[in-house]
Amino acid sequence: MESVKTDRTLFIDHEAVSALGLLKAGLLHPVTKLMGSQETEDVLRDAQYKGCSFPFPFILSPSGITNEKVLSSTAVGETLVLMCDSVEVGYIVVDEVFEINPKKRVKQIYGTDHESHPGVKQTLKRVGNYAVSGDFHIDYKEALRAKQAIQKAKESIDAKHTTAIMVAVNPLHRAHERLIRQTLDNTDLVVLYLLKPYTQDNLSFEIRHKVLSYFVENFLPQNRVVIVTLEHSYIFAGHNEVILDALVAKNYGCDRLVIGQHHAGVGMYYTQHSNQSICDRVKGIDIEIKISNEFVYCNECTTLVSTHTCPHGKHHHISYRSDSILNLLQCGIIPPVVLMRKELSAMILCELFVGRIQNIDKLYHDILPSAGLIEEPSDYDFYIKLIELYQTTSLT
Ligand SMILES: [Zn+2]
Numbered sequence: 075m076e077s078v079k080t081d082r083t084l085f086i087d088h089e090a091v092s093a094l095g096l097l098k099a100g101l102l103h104p105v106t107k108l109m110g111s112q113e114t115e116d117v118l119r120d121a122q123y124k125g126c127s128f129p130f131p132f133i134l135s136p137s138g139i140t141n142e143k144v145l146s147s148t149a150v151g152e153t154l155v156l157m158c159d160s161v162e163v164g165y166i167v168v169d170e171v172f173e174i175n176p177k178k179r180v181k182q183i184y185g186t187d188h189e190s191h192p193g194v195k196q197t198l199k200r201v202g203n204y205a206v207s208g209d210f211h212i213d214y215k216e217a218l219r220a221k222q223a224i225q226k227a228k229e230s231i232d233a234k235h236t237t238a239i240m241v242a243v244n245p246l247h248r249a250h251e252r253l254i255r256q257t258l259d260n261t262d263l264v265v266l267y268l269l270k271p272y273t274q275d276n277l278s279f280e281i282r283h284k285v286l287s288y289f290v291e292n293f294l295p296q297n298r299v300v301i302v303t304l305e306h307s308y309i310f311a312g313h314n315e316v317i318l319d320a321l322v323a324k325n326y327g328c329d330r331l332v333i334g335q336h337h338a339g340v341g342m343y344y345t346q347h348s349n350q351s352i353c354d355r356v357k358g359i360d361i362e363i364k365i366s367n368e369f370v371y372c373n374e375c376t377t378l379v380s381t382h383t384c385p386h387g388k389h390h391h392i393s394y395r396s397d398s399i400l401n402l403l404q405c406g407i408i409p410p411v412v413l414m415r416k417e418l419s420a421m422i423l424c425e426l427f428v429g430r431i432q433n434i435d436k437l438y439h440d441i442l443p444s445a446g447l448i449e450e451p452s453d454y455d456f457y458i459k460l461i462e463l464y465q466t467t468s469l470t
Pocket of ligand 1: 372373374375376379384385386390
């Protein structure tokens with residue numbers, strides 16, 4: 075990027091960089107620029123922008139004393155450098171600076187300003203008292219690259235319908251597999267948006283990406299599935315998520331969005347309202363939204379079923395809760411294969427517990443069948459064979 079001749083700087087975080095990147099790449103259309111004070115008021119009043127649902131004003135209001143000093147003393151037309159983690163990431167030409175109320179801002183985003191909400195405390199720290207609008211440049215190419223990858227995939231199979239699914243796959247289990255396959259039955263191309271949050275409480279993004287890619291490459295028609303990274307910043311938080319997901323998917327070129335029942339933005343509304351009311355909240359965004367049925371394992375049907383098609387009661391059902399399956403993996407326990415495909419469990423355990431199996435050769439050769447075939451078994455080979463052994467039953 076060409077350097078800008080100014081020593082006045084705004085310090086922004088990675089979340090702001092990714093949000094500005096989405097805006098610049100046209101993925102939040104019809105919002106194509108930072109909102110000024112008048113637009114901010116309009117969006118606050120109507121929750122719409124140019125006839126399209128938009129849950130809160132899209133503004134840049136970085137916190138911190140230095141930022142506040144700069145913003146309160148800037149003039150129209152001044153260029154400010156944008157820095158993130160000591161790296162120059164862009165610049166903004168100031169059009170307007172106006173005061174905002176950080177607490178109100180947080181409430182607009184999360185629907186609450188109560189600090190017990192996990193996002194509220196975090197976001198309060200990053201929202202300042204002033205917002206700035208104006209033309210800007212940002213070094214963030216990921217969104218554009220993803221857009222091009224989707225376009226290329228669509229052209230290569232001449233896709234008529236492209237369906238978006240937002241996935242955390244933390245971890246990828248059998249109900250995810252079913253959701254993806256069922257979606258593929260009804261569309262030409264599936265775009266899996268793998269969410270990349272800014273918190274580290276989960277399986278790392280790298281492991282989740284590796285596992286999802288392995289599944290797509292080995293078990294799905296590869297030319298009909300694209301994996302795209304979606305940095306999951308504060309703009310997707312809480313009850314606004316469905317609106318932003320729909321908008322981003324539409325602008326990436328998808329004409330359908332499939333939402334799983336455990337989707338955060340849905341869960342909150344799903345319990346209280348019908349499907350219809352969720353879709354009603356998404357106005358002016360030309361995309362078909364479908365909420366998938368819930369999948370469970372039924373021990374009477376002895377298979378994965380939709381709760382709509384199984385006559386047995388809840389007490390026969392095992393639900394696919396990612397957090398509980400993740401809990402098993404974090405304890406080093408292999409999840410049953412009805413919950414998770416063995417290759418995927420093995421990959422994750424290898425990543426979570428590097429080199430933990432001592433004397434693997436002896437263990438492998440002593441307790442596993444066809445032991446002679448592999449001379450130096452890896453942890454992965456060991457897990458796979460062990461899982462197969464768990465599934466072996468005695469005939470007597
Ligand atoms: Zn059943």
